[in-house]
Amino acid sequence: MSALWPWIVGLIAVIAIWVDIPKHQIDFPFGCPGICLRIGDRFYNQEIKTHLGLDLQGGTQLILQLRTDQLPPGVTTPLSTLNEQVRETIDRRINALGVAEPLIQAAGDDKVLLELPGVSDLERAQELATQQAFLEIKVPVDETTNTEFKSLEPPLTGANLKPTFVTFEGQGQGAPVVNFEFGGADGDRWVKLSQDYLERPVQITLDGREISAPVIQEVFSSGSGVIRGRFTTAEAKELSLLLNSGALPVPLEVIQSTRIEPTLGAESVRQSLVAGAIGLGLVALFMISYYRVPGILAVIALLYYTALTYAIFRLIPVTLTLAGIAGFILSIGMAVDANVLTFERLKEELRTGKSLRAAVEEGRKRAFPSIAYSNAATIITSAILFYFGTGSVKGFALTLGIGVAVSFFTAVVVTQMLLRGVIEIPRLRTRALFGVEERATDARRAEPRPAGA
Amino acid sequence: MLFRVVERKWWYFLFSGLVIVPGVVFLLLGGLRLGIEFRGGTLLDVTFATAPAAAEVREVMVSLGHTDAIPQGAEGDRMLIRTRALDGAEQAAVEAALESRFGQDVQQSSSTVSPSFSVELIQNAIKAVVLASALIVLLIAWAFKDYGWKAFRYGLAAIVAVLHDAFLVLGVFAILGYFLSVEIDSLFVTAILTIIGFSVHDTIVVFDRIRENLHVSAGEPLNPIINFSVMQTMVRSLITSLTTLLPLVALYAFGGYSIRNFALALVIGIVAGTYSSIFNAAQVVSLWQEIEDRLRYRAEAAPA
Numbered sequence: 001m002s003a004l005w006p007w008i009v010g011l012i013a014v015i016a017i018w019v020d021i022p023k024h025q026i027d028f029p030f031g032c033p034g035i036c037l038r039i040g041d042r043f044y045n046q047e048i049k050t051h052l053g054l055d056l057q058g059g060t061q062l063i064l065q066l067r068t069d070q071l072p073p074g075v076t077t078p079l080s081t082l083n084e085q086v087r088e089t090i091d092r093r094i095n096a097l098g099v100a101e102p103l104i105q106a107a108g109d110d111k112v113l114l115e116l117p118g119v120s121d122l123e124r125a126q127e128l129a130t131q132q133a134f135l136e137i138k139v140p141v142d143e144t145t146n147t148e149f150k151s152l153e154p155p156l157t158g159a160n161l162k163p164t165f166v167t168f169e170g171q172g173q174g175a176p177v178v179n180f181e182f183g184g185a186d187g188d189r190w191v192k193l194s195q196d197y198l199e200r201p202v203q204i205t206l207d208g209r210e211i212s213a214p215v216i217q218e219v220f221s222s223g224s225g226v227i228r229g230r231f232t233t234a235e236a237k238e239l240s241l242l243l244n245s246g247a248l249p250v251p252l253e254v255i256q257s258t259r260i261e262p263t264l265g266a267e268s269v270r271q272s273l274v275a276g277a278i279g280l281g282l283v284a285l286f287m288i289s290y291y292r293v294p295g296i297l298a299v300i301a302l303l304y305y306t307a308l309t310y311a312i313f314r315l316i317p318v319t320l321t322l323a324g325i326a327g328f329i330l331s332i333g334m335a336v337d338a339n340v341l342t343f344e345r346l347k348e349e350l351r352t353g354k355s356l357r358a359a360v361e362e363g364r365k366r367a368f369p370s371i372a373y374s375n376a377a378t379i380i381t382s383a384i385l386f387y388f389g390t391g392s393v394k395g396f397a398l399t400l401g402i403g404v405a406v407s408f409f410t411a412v413v414v415t416q417m418l419l420r421g422v423i424e425i426p427r428l429r430t431r432a433l434f435g436v437e438e439r440a441t442d443a444r445r446a447e448p449r450p451a452g453a
Numbered sequence: 454m455l456f457r458v459v460e461r462k463w464w465y466f467l468f469s470g471l472v473i474v475p476g477v478v479f480l481l482l483g484g485l486r487l488g489i490e491f492r493g494g495t496l497l498d499v500t501f502a503t504a505p506a507a508a509e510v511r512e513v514m515v516s517l518g519h520t521d522a523i524p525q526g527a528e529g530d531r532m533l534i535r536t537r538a539l540d541g542a543e544q545a546a547v548e549a550a551l552e553s554r555f556g557q558d559v560q561q562s563s564s565t566v567s568p569s570f571s572v573e574l575i576q577n578a579i580k581a582v583v584l585a586s587a588l589i590v591l592l593i594a595w596a597f598k599d600y601g602w603k604a605f606r607y608g609l610a611a612i613v614a615v616l617h618d619a620f621l622v623l624g625v626f627a628i629l630g631y632f633l634s635v636e637i638d639s640l641f642v643t644a645i646l647t648i649i650g651f652s653v654h655d656t657i658v659v660f661d662r663i664r665e666n667l668h669v670s671a672g673e674p675l676n677p678i679i680n681f682s683v684m685q686t687m688v689r690s691l692i693t694s695l696t697t698l699l700p701l702v703a704l705y706a707f708g709g710y711s712i713r714n715f716a717l718a719l720v721i722g723i724v725a726g727t728y729s730s731i732f733n734a735a736q737v738v739s740l741w742q743e744i745e746d747r748l749r750y751r752a753e754a755a756p757a
Contacts, residue, residue, distance in 0.1 A: 055711075063570070122563065123541030255570035257541070261560040264500065271709035278707060279700025286696060323640060326712055329704050330647065330719065333697030334654075340696065341658065344689040370661045373596050374654035380588050381650030385643060388581035390574070393643045400647070 006421075009414055013304060016311035019048055048314050053321035053395060056269050058262025059117040060125045063390075066110050067251040077249065079109040085249045086112055092245035093128055107390065111255070122259045130252045131207065133242035134158070138203040139193065149203040149213075156193070158247060160186045164240045166233070167226075176236035178227040180243065187223020194220040204229075206239070272325040279329050280306065283336055291343050293433040297418040298339040305335050305410040309403055318402065324395035331403025334378065338411030341367040343435075346419075350436040356423045364416055371411060378404045458687075459680040462736035469617055469733060476624010484627030488636035489535065491575050493568030495544070497534040499551060502558035504530040513550050517543075525634065528710035538565050578642040585646055586612070589653050596657060597664065610737035611656045614729035618652045619645055621725040622718055640715045648722030651697070655690055655730035662686050663735060675742045679735045687731055694727040 054061050066082055077085075087104050094102045094116070103115035119125055135158030138149035162181045169175055182190045193202065194216050204212045204227055212229045231239065284302065287295040309328065313320060320328075345367045349359035382401030386394055422428050458465075489496045499510075507524040510532060514522035522536045539547070548561045566574070593611050597604035622645060629635035662682040670678060698720060705716035 065570070121541075121545075123545050126541040253567070254540070254565075255567040256565065258562075258564040259544075260562045261500070263560060264498070264562050268709055268711065271707055272704075272712075275704045275706070275708040276700070279703035282699040282703060283696050286699065290692070322709075322712055323643070323715070326704060326708070326715060329700045329708075330697070333693075333700045334651075336696040337654075337693040340689055340692045344692075348685070366665075370658045373592070373657045373661065377589060377592060377653045377657060378650045380592060381585055381646050384581050384585045384588070385646055388577045388584075389639070389643070390577070393639050396640070396643050 005413060005417055009304075009417060012308065016304075016308045019311035019314050020307055022049075049317075050314055051317045051319040052265075052269070053319045053324065054115055054117060054258065054265075055260050055322045055392070056265045056320065057117055058120065058260050058265040059115065060119045060122055060260075061116070061256075061258040062114045062125060062129055062254050063107060063256040064112045064114060064129055064252040065255045066112070067253050068110070070251045082250050083109050083112060086252065089246050089248050090114060090129055093241060096241050096245060097128070112252070118262070120259060120261065122257060126254055126257065127238075128242075130248075130254060131242055132248045132251055133245070134207050134247040135161070135243060136205050137190075137193070138205055139197055140200055140202075146201050149205075152189075152193075156182075156186060156189055158243055160184050161243055164243045166236045166240050169226075169228075175228065176231050176233045178229070178231075178236050178240050178243070179224065180227065181222070181224035183223065190223045190225065191220045194218070206242075211239070268322050272322065272329075276325065276329050276332075280332055283332060287336065287339075290435070292435055293422060293428055294339075294343045294346065294419065294435070297415055297422060298336060298343070300418060301339060301410045301415040302332065302335060304414055305407055306332070308410070309406045312402055312406065313399070318398055319395065320399070321392055321395035323392035324399040327396040327398070327400035328403055331400050331407060334404055335407030335410065337374070338367075338371045338407060339415050341370050342411065342415060342419075346434065347436050350431060350434060356429060356431070356434070360416075360419050360423055368412070371408065375404055375408045456684065457680065458683045458732065459676045459736060459739050462732075462739060465732035465736060469729070473617065473621050473624060476621060476627055479627035479631050480620075480624055482627070482631065484631035485623065486630035486634060486636045488638035488641075489564065489571075490566050490638045491571050491578075493538055493566055493571040495536050495539040495563060495565040497536070497544070497547065498527075498562040498564075499532050499534060499548075500558075500560040500562075501530045501532065501551075502556055504532055505555050507532070509554075510534065510551070513554050514547070517546060517550055519547070531710065538567055539563075540565075574639060578639065581642070581646060582649075585649060586615070589615075589649065593653065593657065593660075597660065599664070606738055606741045607660050610734050610741070611653055611660070613737050614656050614726075614734040615649050615652045617729045617733055618648050618722050618725040622648060622722045625721050626718065635714060640712075641718055644715055644718035644722065647719060648726060651723055652726035652729060655693070655726050656734040658689065659683060659686050659730055659735055660738075663738075676739055679739050683731060683735050690727055690731055694723055697723055 064086070066079065066086060068079065068082070083106050087106065090112070091102075091104050094104065094114075099116050099119055101117055103113070105113050107113045114125075114129055116125055136151065137156040138151055140146055141148045141150045158180075160183045162183050164178055164180045166176050167179055169177055181187070197216055198219060199216065201213045201215045203210050204214070212227050214228065227239070229236070229239070280302070284299045287298045287302075289295070291298065309331070312318070313328075318324065342363055345363035346359055349362045349366075350356070354362060379401055382397045382404065385397035386401065389397055504526060507526060510524040511522060514520075514524070514534065514536070519536050519539075522534055524532055524534045527533050534547075544561070544563055544565075548559060551561070552559045590608050590612060593608040594604045597607045600607070626635060626637055626641065630637070659682060662685055663679055666678050666682050666685075667675075701716050701720050701723070705713055705720060708716060
């Protein structure tokens with residue numbers, strides 16, 4: 001087993017470095033920037049890249065609360081189903097807009113998290129996410145009035161609309177109108193309605209507000225019609241998009257919104273990289289100057305750790321946020337701790353007069369419980385933060401947790417392996433190189449032994 | 454080199470007290486200021502071509518009817534403006550007004566939390582702290598399970614050390630909040646939890662050594678064993694703190710404005726955590742033993 005470890009460690013290093021290499025600047029064989037597998041007829045393609053959070057690439061984030069308290073009485077759809085329907089509807093709306101890589105996910109059953117990278121128009125994003133888009137046709141309340149309207153029984157709504165589209169009419173084709181068509185039985189009701197209310201107005205409402213109240217001029221021959229609502233072209237297109245995506249099953253409220261300018265995000269990335277590099281450099285400098293040969297090993301292990309952790313971030317993938325990078329940088333410091341524990345033990349064992357080989361073995365055994373318990377404490381904290389946290393806190397917890405877990409592997413396996421390898425190199429078998437003063441016996445042993453001694 | 458870290462415990466307790474008490478005073482004075490995440494509201498982060506005076510920005514905000522707006526200068530030409538929760542349209546109006554007053558180069562990032570959601574965020578923060586603490590007590594108890602009931606005094610001592618660190622950081626931020634209007638947000642709670650994790654981590658290493666030495670020198674008095682164990686682990690404690698502090702200091706100095714207070718909280722917490730794991734945690738165990746011995750002595754001395 002122990003003979004196998006160097007190969008495993010080496011293999012992991014090669015894979016990690018391959019994953020870490022940026023894939024966008026290079027032409028890859030078969031045009032595949034990541035993992036592309038084909039087994040029989042099955043394909044598995046995953047592009048490998050660093051996923052930057054909104055705070056680093058700019059964009060808009062909304063957390064939406066399902067206001068089930070505003071649902072009409074009698075609705076018994078379970079919350080989880082409502083949540084799913086909300087996400088599907090928003091997904092259709094966003095897709096129609098062509099936002100690249102939107103994120104729409106449930107945050108508990110009663111909330112939805114929406115991230116729109118690159119979108120900086122908060123007002124529009126809010127409207128798109130929260131407009132219920134509940135279309136209803138209403139008719140005059142009685143024979144005498146043309147200004148008060150009521151719902152039909154059952155209500156004639158936009159639930160069965162076919163895809164709508166915008167056309168232009170009037171002088172110079174300047175007035176945009178939204179063309180709609182009721183499908184199925186609603187189409188017949190629409191024709192019937194034109195017979196019942198000929199030469200009288202009907203009201204077209206969206207979320208309870210009138211958008212148009214046309215007077216019916218003739219009996220319709222089909223379920224189609226137009227909405228002339230004194231719109232601008234943009235407004236007409238938006239209405240058409242909302243109608244096509246379907247209505248939200250429950251009113252939504254924006255409970256948290258964040259909007260980050262892309263330039264601010266880019267600046268944050270630059271600052272974090274500088275901070276990370278300087279932090280890593282300082283730690284490396286300190287470790288080598290204090291621990292000598294083991295320090296160099298610790299730095300190699302630290303680079304290994306950095307490459308492996310970053311590769312894991314790219315593979316899972318973990319979306320990196322500002323707080324996430326902070327967690328990663330913090331874990332660099334903690335990753336060193338396991339090495340410090342081992343090396344301090346090693347020194348102690350050497351001072352008791354053990355040989356290098358025995359001291360390395362004893363140091364490993366004795367440092368292990370401390371390393372295991374202390375890492376467990378940090379992983380518990382990360383898990384709790386991940387579970388309870390939202391947004392930035394989750395990001396921090398995830399990168400810190402992954403970081404500490406990986407550091408456990410590098411300290412217990414990689415550093416130990418390097419240490420055992422190094423003490424077999426005769427030129428490095430000097431106690432001073434391990435930070436411990438020479439023993440008198442070593443000095444004697446270095447001299448040529450008299451024959452027979 | 455052998456300090457009497459256990460015998461002089463009262464000096465170390467006194468030092469901790471002197472450092473923590475001012476912060477606690479400001480905590481009681483209500484110095485800790487909640488950020489918009491915990492209170493609800495909007496935080497606008499505006500980058501100007503050249504930052505105007507806060508009073509000028511406030512004028513613009515008041516003219517829009519946001520009389521509660523508090524502009525505050527940040528790094529470079531950035532400025533933070535705090536208001537009640539503004540929706541997208543209101544934010545767009547602010548940006549337009551700032552652009553017309555201070556030129557076109559205004560870039561506005563924002564973050565808004567509704568008051569109802571902020572209550573939930575506070576509850577989650579409290580739940581996280583309580584649950585994390587409870588699990589860590591269990592972890593320590595399990596690590597010292599060989600001691601039977603004595604395991605709990607180690608657990609308790611670790612908690613005392615953790616509270617020491619948490620209160621120190623809270624106190625410092627209460628002082629910063631009182632004088633410099635520094636606010637706490639969910640990242641601050643994250644920092645506190647990380648500090649708790651780190652402090653326990655550090656304390657466990659010391660206790661683990663005590664356990665090992667107790668095993669080796671069974672039957673010998675506790676205080677010298679504790680003293681010896683703390684000395685043995687001190688170098689490691691200091692070095693680990695140093696290697697953790699180095700990246701954090703880099704983060705504080707170069708990581709940018711948004712992350713600076715977070716890095717500061719971690720730096721303070723880790724320094725405190727190192728101090729408490731060397732000078733407080735094991736000393737509490739020692740104190741417990743001394744009190745127990747004294748009570749037993751009295752019980753034995755008392756006439757039967």
